[in-house]
Ligand SMILES: [Zn+2]
């Protein structure tokens with residue numbers, strides 16, 4: 001049995017999304033059907049549409065959804081119809097990384113999140129009887145409804161929280177904040193330089209303020225974002241369009257920074273970040289590189305001599321059940337004002353929202369019914 005829903009379909013790389021009616025299955029044993037109240041637009045959705053992530057098209061993308069549970073499978077215990085939930089990525093719950101509470105490094109993460117299919121090869125969404133790729137990050141929430149799993153959802157108990165804008169906590173915002181608070185585990189009084197002031201980089205700035213980094217430098221070319229960063233806790237901002245970013249960082253921190261975080265994925269920024277580290281400095285990488293084959297060249301003698309470390313990061317090492325509620329506590333206490341970065345657009349205006357994001361008119365677009 002299926003239900004007719006509306007979804008924004010990615011039909012071809014670099015082409016606009018089209019709003020269409022599709023059929024969604026009822027939840028299986030461990031599945032949860034959610035009526036979407038808001039879904040963030042993330043760079044990862046666009047690189048999937050554009051086939052950097054080679055998910056078969058047509059596909060329903062969207063992976064920062066939040067909404068209300070409509071129905072659950074017989075095996076679901078965590079939530080019931082009517083509950084408010086934030087959705088995040090999929091993980092198996094059985095592998096060595098899941099057992100360590102590091103589900104974003106689940107050994108089956110790529111197939112669970114990027115294959116467009118359930119583990120048995122089926123999709124829960126079809127168009128005129130033909131399967132459409134779904135299950136993107138276990139949710140595919142650019143739609144009126146999403147079919148997800150019990151492990152993907154975090155229940156939101158507090159009815160005063162603005163559910164429609166909470167979805168990005170399940171990806172972009174937890175990635176930035178978690179990179180600083182968990183992956184790099186920055187210490188109070190330490191110094192950090194963050195490259196890129198999009199939603200992930202600005203969440204990293206907030207995370208650095210929460211853990212009380214003494215010096216928080218943001219490198220970002222868009223003036224409006226540098227201004228926002230200062231209100232979120234950045235102590236210094238650098239405009240890279242003037243060049244000599246490494247020297248500008250050393251003017252602030254002559255011995256180099258304890259931590260650096262790249263959220264833009266550019267090889268030149270990553271090399272600058274590596275060159276800005278102090279002895280035993282730690283560089284975190286969350287930015288998506290421009291091409292699948294993108295690479296950097298690292299001088300091994302320098303890496304060893306200074307004890308520099310490089311850490312690839314997925315989803316800020318978030319353990320959903322613990323970290324999303326922790327971020328919401330910081331939000332309610334005024335320490336994680338991610339709502340100031342969000343602008344809402346109707347789902348039907350998804351292409352306009354993408355254009356606005358590219359123009360720099362909004363930092364984080366959230367699509368609402
Ligand atoms: Zn796993």
Ligand SMILES: [Zn+2]
Nearest residue numbers: 042044171172
């Ligand atoms: Zn994302």
